[in-house]
Amino acid sequence: MSQKPMRLPPLRTLRVKNPNGKSERPCVAVMSSVLACWASAGYSTTGCAQLEQALRDCMDGAKPAPQKASTINYHLSRFKTRLTYPEKKKK
Numbered sequence: 001m002s003q004k005p006m007r008l009p010p011l012r013t014l015r016v017k018n019p020n021g022k023s024e025r026p027c028v029a030v031m032s033s034v035l036a037c038w039a040s041a042g043y044s045t046t047g048c049a050q051l052e053q054a055l056r057d058c059m060d061g062a063k064p065a066p067q068k069a070s071t072i073n074y075h076l077s078r079f080k081t082r083l084t085y086p087e088k089k090k091k
Contacts, residue, residue, distance in 0.1 A: 005082075014073075014077065014079065014080050015073050015076065016070075016072050016073060018074065019070035019073060020073045024064065026058060026064070027055065027058040027059055030051070030054050030058050031052050031055055032053045033054075034048060034051045034055050037051050053067035066090055
């Protein structure tokens with residue numbers, strides 16, 4: 001039993017935008033807290049010492065393992081040759 005071919009409107013390419021998603025940046029939240037503390041305390045280090053130390057610990061910590069690149073766009077490009085497009089209606 002054969003299946004009907006999938007019909008899609010004509011597309012230049014089949015692609016997924018940003019398939020790996022956003023990259024995590026764990027120290028951004030701590031850095032924004034340090035900057036906010038400096039702005040409110042007038043750039044004095046007395047009140048912001050704990051936040052500064054937390055930022056140093058975050059920056060000196062181990063880097064997360066790099067994400068494996070997604071292969072979805074490669075497989076979509078292979079799949080595109082199997083698609084059939086609807087025929088245009090003649091007037």
